[in-house]
Amino acid sequence: MNKLILSRVVCIVVFCAATTTFSLAQTFTTLVSFDGSNGSQPNVMSLIQGTDGHLYGTTPDTVFKITLGGTLTTVSNLTYGFYSTAGLVQANDTNFYGTTEEGGAHNAGTVFKLTPTGELTTLYSFCAQPNCIDGYQPDAGLVQRTDGSLYGTTQIGGANGYGTAFKITTSGKLTTVYSFCAQTNCADGSYPNTTLVEVSDGALYGTAASTFFKITPDGKFATIYNFGGTQSFAGLVQATDGSFYGTVVGGGPRNDGSVIRMTPSGILTTIYTFCTVFEGGKCLDGIQPYGTLIQASDGDLYGTTYLGGASSYGTIFKITLDGTLTTLYNFCAQTSCNDGDEPFGGLVQATDGTFYGTTWGGGTYDLGTVFSLNVKLGPFVEARPTSGKAGASVTILGTNLKGATSVSFNGTAAPFIVVSASEIATSVPAGATTGKIHVATPRRTLSSNVPFRVTK
DSSP, rough: OHHHHHOOOOOOOOOOOEEEEEEEOOOEEEEEEEOOTTTTOOOOOEEOOOOOOOOOEEETTTTEEEEESOOEEEEEEEHHHHHOOOOOOETTTSOOOESSSBTTTTTEEEEEEOTTTHHHHHHHHSSSSSSGGBBBBOOOOEEEETHHHHHHHHHSSSSSSSSEEOOOOOOOOEEEEEEEOOOOGGTTTTOOOOOOEETTHHHHHHETTTEEEEETTOOOEEEEESSOOOOOOHHHHHHHHEEEEEEEOOOOTEEEEEEEEEEETTOEEEEETOOSETTEEEEETTTTOOOOOEEESSEEEEEEBBBBBBBBBBEEEOOOTEEEEEEEESSSOOOGTTOBOOOOSOEEEESSSSSEEEEOOOOOTTTTTEEEEEOOOOBBBEEEESSTTTTTTTEEEOOTTOOEEEEEEEEEEEEEEEEEEOOOOOOOOOOSBBBBBEEEOOOEEEEEEEEEEEEO
């Protein structure tokens, strides 16, 4: 853990005005306490929801599955690599893919594939090429682009020794897309360690030390913003307003972290600075936000801080796109921190409307927890992918989907098959336009959490 913390400690100075409120309108539940035999101390990763409706995540040496009700199963031990700091992505082939920071044939990290039944395969071992020009130490997770390939970054290695952006097919063919520090004084950035984001123009966006960048699959690179010094960020999320939102671990008058907004053209705004609420020697609104933000079905952003809060062991917060922050939960509120402490990772909102996450410490054995937080947001459906042209296959995830009577894309009816209670297979109907997907079930009509973008 120490090397991860040290690699992400940063300072960025931008001032802003923000509002902080506090809320008790939620239900917090500790679902599982890790005990060592089922994993321990999950790191900077966010859970994902699989097509079976269950949640999946990693600890440094395991991949686990947990039902929304809290039954945890170890899917695989990471015997092909170790020290996994990132989470998983479930690709279109239903297999899970991830990275290990270390391990593999050259002890330089791996990309692995895991079937839903637990069969683990190392797809690629880094530093397989002379001088590690293929990269070394993939600290971040993967994203599957619409071309079907997986994209990621390595923190070091590459042609210049300062990290790479790569793509890898689901069969294991790796191509280095870009080697960082190709420009004088590393003006293009260095040591990338956050997951890339694909946006509507087909390009990938990310951060690398002091830069916010854009890169195309064929390697065309553009620095959108240069912070003028070594920074560290959690991963970015593109919100429905088109801007990117993320957290900086340091910054502000007390160097305790901030939430930033970045437009695709490179206009930076700090919308909140942590430790704005300082009382009794404590930063009641939290400090050090390592986890990636998510935009929930209500349009607001949700995240965690690693430390700070009423007990100084981290918080869960909500923040509007204009910077109004609400602290939803303070960790270590229970005796012996049985509710968990020090949440490194971010949150996921499952299709039941509830948020789920992990803590690095606390719980019954002080080895971390999996928790849920219900803030009374209703169920919804989620499309994978979130864009496509007429005829493209789409998977719809949800809760209690059996008996569904119709599926429509912004009002245009679509053919569909109910695969299970958590999955519907459909395709983009001819004549559909960009907008929400609606699924009618015997209980209610469910809407997608984000608009589906119809492409040509």
